Amino acid sequence: MHKLYLMTRSEENYIKTIFHLGRKGTQEVATNAIAELMETKPSSVTDMIKKLSEKNLVNYKRYQGVSLTSLGTKTALGIIRKHRLWEVFLVEKLDFSWDEVHEVAEQLEHIKSDKLIDSLDRLLAFPKFDPHGDPIPDKNGGFKERDRDLLSEVPINTVGVCVGVKDSSATFLKFLDKNGIALGNQIRVKEREEFDGSLNIEIDGRNLQISHVIAANLYIKTNDEI
Amino acid sequence: MHKLYLMTRSEENYIKTIFHLGRKGTQEVATNAIAELMETKPSSVTDMIKKLSEKNLVNYKRYQGVSLTSLGTKTALGIIRKHRLWEVFLVEKLDFSWDEVHEVAEQLEHIKSDKLIDSLDRLLAFPKFDPHGDPIPDKNGGFKERDRDLLSEVPINTVGVCVGVKDSSATFLKFLDKNGIALGNQIRVKEREEFDGSLNIEIDGRNLQISHVIAANLYIKTNDEI
DNA sequence: ACAAATTTTTAGATTTGCCTAAAATTTAAT
DNA sequence: ATTAAATTTTAGGCAAATCTAAAAATTTGT
Numbered sequence: 001m002h003k004l005y006l007m008t009r010s011e012e013n014y015i016k017t018i019f020h021l022g023r024k025g026t027q028e029v030a031t032n033a034i035a036e037l038m039e040t041k042p043s044s045v046t047d048m049i050k051k052l053s054e055k056n057l058v059n060y061k062r063y064q065g066v067s068l069t070s071l072g073t074k075t076a077l078g079i080i081r082k083h084r085l086w087e088v089f090l091v092e093k094l095d096f097s098w099d100e101v102h103e104v105a106e107q108l109e110h111i112k113s114d115k116l117i118d119s120l121d122r123l124l125a126f127p128k129f130d131p132h133g134d135p136i137p138d139k140n141g142g143f144k145e146r147d148r149d150l151l152s153e154v155p156i157n158t159v160g161v162c163v164g165v166k167d168s169s170a171t172f173l174k175f176l177d178k179n180g181i182a183l184g185n186q187i188r189v190k191e192r193e194e195f196d197g198s199l200n201i202e203i204d205g206r207n208l209q210i211s212h213v214i215a216a217n218l219y220i221k222t223n224d225e226i
Numbered sequence: 227m228h229k230l231y232l233m234t235r236s237e238e239n240y241i242k243t244i245f246h247l248g249r250k251g252t253q254e255v256a257t258n259a260i261a262e263l264m265e266t267k268p269s270s271v272t273d274m275i276k277k278l279s280e281k282n283l284v285n286y287k288r289y290q291g292v293s294l295t296s297l298g299t300k301t302a303l304g305i306i307r308k309h310r311l312w313e314v315f316l317v318e319k320l321d322f323s324w325d326e327v328h329e330v331a332e333q334l335e336h337i338k339s340d341k342l343i344d345s346l347d348r349l350l351a352f353p354k355f356d357p358h359g360d361p362i363p364d365k366n367g368g369f370k371e372r373d374r375d376l377l378s379e380v381p382i383n384t385v386g387v388c389v390g391v392k393d394s395s396a397t398f399l400k401f402l403d404k405n406g407i408a409l410g411n412q413i414r415v416k417e418r419e420e421f422d423g424s425l426n427i428e429i430d431g432r433n434l435q436i437s438h439v440i441a442a443n444l445y446i447k448t449n450d451e452i
Numbered sequence: 453a454c455a456a457a458t459t460t461t462t463a464g465a466t467t468t469g470c471c472t473a474a475a476a477t478t479t480a481a482t
Numbered sequence: 483a484t485t486a487a488a489t490t491t492t493a494g495g496c497a498a499a500t501c502t503a504a505a506a507a508t509t510t511g512t
Contacts, residue, residue: 010499031460044500046461051498063460063507094345104339111337113330119320236469257490270470272491277468289477289490 009110012079013038014048015057018068019076028065077141083109084130084137085120091131092124098131099173132173133164133183133219149222151189152197152215159188160220162203167217179208187220235336238305239264240274241283242335244294245302254291303367309335310356310363311346317357318350324357325399358399359390359409359445375448377415378423378441385414386446388429393443405434413446 007015017037021029031049035042053060057072068076086108090096096104118139121127129135129146137143148163162185165172176182181203190207191200197212210218233241243263247255257275261268279286283298294302312334316322322330344365347353355361355372363369374389388411391398402408407429416433417426423438436444 008498032458040499041501042460043462043502047499090342093349094342096341096345100341104337104342107337107339111330111333113333115322115326116316116320116330119322123319234468258488266469267471268490269472269492273469291490 007075010048011052011055011057012075012110014045014052015068015072015076016079016083018058018066019073019080022067028067030065034066074141077137077143079109081137081139081141082111082117084134085117085124085127087130087132088124088127088136089120097173097177098168099170099177101131102168102170129164131183132168134168147221148219150216151187151199151201151210151218151220152212154189154220154222156189156192158220158222159186160222161185162187162218163221164219165217166219172217175214179210180204180206181208181218233301236274237278237281237283238301238336240271240278241294241298241302242305242309244284244292245299245306248293254293256291260292300367303363303369305335307363307365307367308337308343310360311343311350311353313356313358314350314353314362315346323399323403324394325396325403327357328394328396355390357409358394360394373447374445376442377413377425377427377436377444377446378438380415380446380448382415382418384446384448385412386448387411388413388444389447390445391443392445398443401440405436406430406432407434407444 014034017034018029021033021037031042031045034049035045038045049058049060049066052058052072053066056069057075058066058068060066083105086105087101090101090104091098121139126138127136128143133146133148135143135145146163149160150166154160162181162183164183165176185204188202189199190202193199197215199210199212199215201208201210240260243260244255247259247263257268257271261271264271275284275286275292278284278298279292282295283301284292284294286292309331312331313327316327316330317324347365352364353362354369359372359374361369361371372389375384375386376392380386388407388409390409391402411430414428415425416428419425423441425436425438425441427434427436
């Protein structure tokens with residue numbers, strides 16, 4: 001039950017990775033996929049999966065991939081809660097930019113103290129989203145995905161607010177900074193170029209031309225939904 | 227030079243322990259002393275000392291004890307700076323009590339990010355002392371011990387302000403809380419019982435009888451010094 | 453369906469940090 | 483000054499987490 005507190009850093013990182021991969025496809029997560037994302041070898045993944053399986057954190061049958069148990073999911077949500085709360089802290093209280101927070105939050109997310117994280121939550125006034133627009137699970141692991149659409153998939157003339165990024169790599173985030181794109185910006189899709197899928201948008205008054213790749217990594221919340 | 231960033235958690239803990247033991251006696255630090263404080267075995271200490279020695283963090287000759295090099299000292303001060311800044315953060319921003327901060331700070335002190343710690347320093351308005359009255363090294367490792375005396379050693383009728391504790395165990399700190407003793411309290415030594423060394427003091431207006439052991443773990447800053 | 457390609461697992465090593473037990477060295481005592 | 487006691491180091495092992503290379507199972511292609 002409270003084994004959560006006995007987990008090693010490595011175990012926590014595996015659980016987190018399996019959670020993220022499990023979100024995307026609804027399938028079981030492949031050993032190779034975990035290895036690739038964690039920059040380790042498949043054989044190492046197999047070893048760890050066996051260990052996690054014995055701790056009842058994952059469901060595992062040889063050669064059949066892996067999925068989180070409810071205990072594993074709860075654990076993952078706890079780690080993600082910590083990661084995202086620390087990201088908010090770094091941006092709001094320590095003036096980090098959104099491309100600088102991930103690396104440090106990767107370390108901070110492993111600090112063990114319920115009191116610490118709940119106090120941090122309170123200090124930050126219980127934020128619901130992190131600096132990249134991703135939802136922050138509450139104390140019990142509950143969280144709501146925000147209604148949002150990829151900019152690349154909304155019809156022409158859609159109006160909305162930029163509420164998140166799909167890719168939160170430093171490279172992409174710095175690009176957005178350079179082009180004055182930030183969460184909270186008002187966006188209108190003016191034109192879509194059929195040839196390459198690039199978009200002509202109006203963002204906070206300015207006009208901007210963005211490629212399909214960029215648009216496919218920006219989330220907006222539209223106004224015209226019920 | 228920048229090997230500081232390649233240190234493991236365990237290496238950092240040894241360096242910190244050697245620093246603390248080195249402060250007390252001016253001697254070389256004994257293997258057994260390190261083992262006892264870290265709750266490990268002398269043989270493990272020897273192993274680690276060899277490793278630290280190869281990294282130029284400690285001076286070591288077999289059977290002759292160990293001392294920090296200047297690089298080792300710098301490293302230790304960096305860790306202590308982080309530890310104490312995090313303690314201030316926990317008390318000032320997250321409403322931890324002074325007996326709760328140590329355990330969590332032991333974890334936080336190993337987070338690696340210069341930007342993080344310097345921003346934290348700024349957020350806290352560059353504090354000079356931690357919640358137990360211990361000095362916080364600055365960015366370059368410089369710090370000044372405050373002029374202070376153990377309450378057990380000042381003459382009768384000395385007046386001063388409580389500025390620190392020698393023992394900062396949770397047990398002692400909770401005892402102080404229970405008896406309404408805190409940093410900043412105004413203290414006057416009224417009487418010293420020869421038989422057992424206990425003291426009769428006036429603290430923020432109240433009268434209090436404290437044992438020698440308690441007095442020997444409380445620092446005051448007196449007014450009558452040059 | 454069956455061979456080829458891919459994925460996954462096993463087997464055997466390595467590194468880090470720790471352990472126990474025994475040997476080496478230093479310190480203390482008579 | 484020797485012996486006894488304490489300290490410290492060495493030797494050999496163990497568990498965690500990783501790796502390489504090889505074997506096993508699954509999936510794919512025709």
